[in-house]
Amino acid sequence: MLEVSGLNVKYGDAQVLWDMSIKVGAGEVVAVMGPNGSGKSTLLKAICGLVAIHSGQIKFEGKDISSMPAHNMTSIGMSLVLERRRLFPSMTVMENVMLGAYAKHARDKTKERLAWVEELFPIIRERRDQIASRMSGGEQQMVAIARGLMSGPRLLLMDEPFLGLSPKMVSAIVTLVQAINKRGIAVLFNEQNVQLSFGNAHRGYLLESGRVVLEGAGLEMLQNETVKRVYLGSH
Amino acid sequence: MPISLLFEQILNGIVLGSMYALMGGGLALIYGTMRILNFAHGEFFMLGGFFVFFLFAGAHITPFLAVPIAVLAAAAIAAGIQRSTLAILQRRDGWLFATIAATLGISIILQNVALLLWGERFQSVPYYIEGTLAVGDIRMAYQRLLILAVALCSLALVGLVLRYTRFGLAVRATAQDQEAAKVMGISTERINTATFAMGAGLAALAATMLAPLIAVNPWMGLPLLLKAFVVVVLGGLGSFKGAILGGILLGVIEAVGMSMTSAEWRDVISYSVLIAVIWLRPWGLFGVKER
Numbered sequence A: 001m002l003e004v005s006g007l008n009v010k011y012g013d014a015q016v017l018w019d020m021s022i023k024v025g026a027g028e029v030v031a032v033m034g035p036n037g038s039g040k041s042t043l044l045k046a047i048c049g050l051v052a053i054h055s056g057q058i059k060f061e062g063k064d065i066s067s068m069p070a071h072n073m074t075s076i077g078m079s080l081v082l083e084r085r086r087l088f089p090s091m092t093v094m095e096n097v098m099l100g101a102y103a104k105h106a107r108d109k110t111k112e113r114l115a116w117v118e119e120l121f122p123i124i125r126e127r128r129d130q131i132a133s134r135m136s137g138g139e140q141q142m143v144a145i146a147r148g149l150m151s152g153p154r155l156l157l158m159d160e161p162f163l164g165l166s167p168k169m170v171s172a173i174v175t176l177v178q179a180i181n182k183r184g185i186a187v188l189f190n191e192q193n194v195q196l197s198f199g200n201a202h203r204g205y206l207l208e209s210g211r212v213v214l215e216g217a218g219l220e221m222l223q224n225e226t227v228k229r230v231y232l233g234s235h
Numbered sequence B: 001m002p003i004s005l006l007f008e009q010i011l012n013g014i015v016l017g018s019m020y021a022l023m024g025g026g027l028a029l030i031y032g033t034m035r036i037l038n039f040a041h042g043e044f045f046m047l048g049g050f051f052v053f054f055l056f057a058g059a060h061i062t063p064f065l066a067v068p069i070a071v072l073a074a075a076a077i078a079a080g081i082q083r084s085t086l087a088i089l090q091r092r093d094g095w096l097f098a099t100i101a102a103t104l105g106i107s108i109i110l111q112n113v114a115l116l117l118w119g120e121r122f123q124s125v126p127y128y129i130e131g132t133l134a135v136g137d138i139r140m141a142y143q144r145l146l147i148l149a150v151a152l153c154s155l156a157l158v159g160l161v162l163r164y165t166r167f168g169l170a171v172r173a174t175a176q177d178q179e180a181a182k183v184m185g186i187s188t189e190r191i192n193t194a195t196f197a198m199g200a201g202l203a204a205l206a207a208t209m210l211a212p213l214i215a216v217n218p219w220m221g222l223p224l225l226l227k228a229f230v231v232v233v234l235g236g237l238g239s240f241k242g243a244i245l246g247g248i249l250l251g252v253i254e255a256v257g258m259s260m261t262s263a264e265w266r267d268v269i270s271y272s273v274l275i276a277v278i279w280l281r282p283w284g285l286f287g288v289k290e291r
């Protein structure tokens, strides 16, 4: 459903992604793992059109979207939950969630989607009038994911959804991601922790300084000697 | 000072303050949405003044039409300028300083274009309505009451649009986080253009209202621009509501201060207020400390 091939991205003269190719199949959960500064966020932003690509191709459901502006992404069936949640800080929970359904095509189905999202995230109904910035990190992450679902995506991209959350919140979000995936929504997410990324994905990619250095099924990646040695610190 | 005179001064202050509020509100809207300090704001005010001069004083078109046409024309010009300069700069990295230089440049160009096209003569526009309202000892020209009514209605209208419409939601989202707004499917570039035009339109509206009281000329924007900066700092950078309250407050402080000193003190008074606020409450009178 998503095919990135030969992607190169530069910020000015500094190249941060090198000849990157990744795929997400329909209904799949795919993890991209890599240390700080390895280019995870840049990859997701390039897919969404938030940063310009230097060369390479991005295809979504067979269509070339390499040069599509970011604000059209939700209308073709893709949605991004940005790193550190990025809720609109002085808006209420409900305003944030409703902005997820801003795109024209999503407007007509707002009601059903809201009902579905509220069922997945009861907190949205409970806190509907709370100002977003006054919520805890975990609660904000839930609102951010809910907001990302309001456009009815077939592919949900998430940039470090577990960042800064308590272990309890992390497992709550993991469960939610599985529930979302059960509805047939494909998920591509970034994560720095080996267990959290490859342990919760069908397939995974390992990034190092802007290149894919390893790819494979999630469990295989967990067992991989390099991954174990470098990232799990075992011998 | 007799109490009725003081009251009249306060009322005059509110009228003038409502103009500062229009100017400052537009500036705050632009700053709040795209973080651009618009040094050309005074020139959109000036365009509004000239347009209403030609339409109303020149072509004798009724103010009911002349004012909206003048405002829309100034807003359309602002939109075109934003598209062809600021929008392009904003796509680049490190654009912040470039936009300051750009709006200064736009300001100078517009002044000179006005000077070339319309000359340096000070033009006057007649009152839209004649007559004076007298209640007891208090007297107030209808023109001033009209100014106040138009300013308050239009500011309320903008406030309602921002609060309750889809467009307003998109403007607020863009103001809070441009990148996140894009991800929601909002064309932030279009929002930026529309907001810039709206802010410039408010400045032009202020000029159409003030034109009968002050002379229309290529440099008429500068004093109002400076007042608008004071107002925006008073209200908390980028806050539309704050700018409205700040504008009216500044008008009243000026008017009362002047009645206790003399007219030459007006600018001293407003800059003293500015300095005091920057010193004591840099986040503005109505802003909150942390953003």
Ligand SMILES: Nc1ncnc2c1ncn2[C@@H]1O[C@H](COP(=O)(O)OP(=O)(O)OP(=O)(O)O)[C@@H](O)[C@H]1O
Residues within 6 Å of the ligand: A011, A014, A016, A034, A035, A036, A037, A038, A039, A040, A041, A042, A043, A083, A192
């Ligand atoms: N806007 C930018 N301008 C210039 N360089 C950037 C920009 N954003 C990121 N970079 C650089 O690109 C590289 C990749 O950054 P990116 O944010 O994609 O990494 P990441 O894997 O998401 O890191 P983290 O785990 O810290 O979120 C880094 O070296 C970073 O410094």
Ligand SMILES: [Mg+2]
Residues within 6 Å of the ligand: A040, A041, A042, A083, A159, A160
């Ligand atoms: Mg990142």
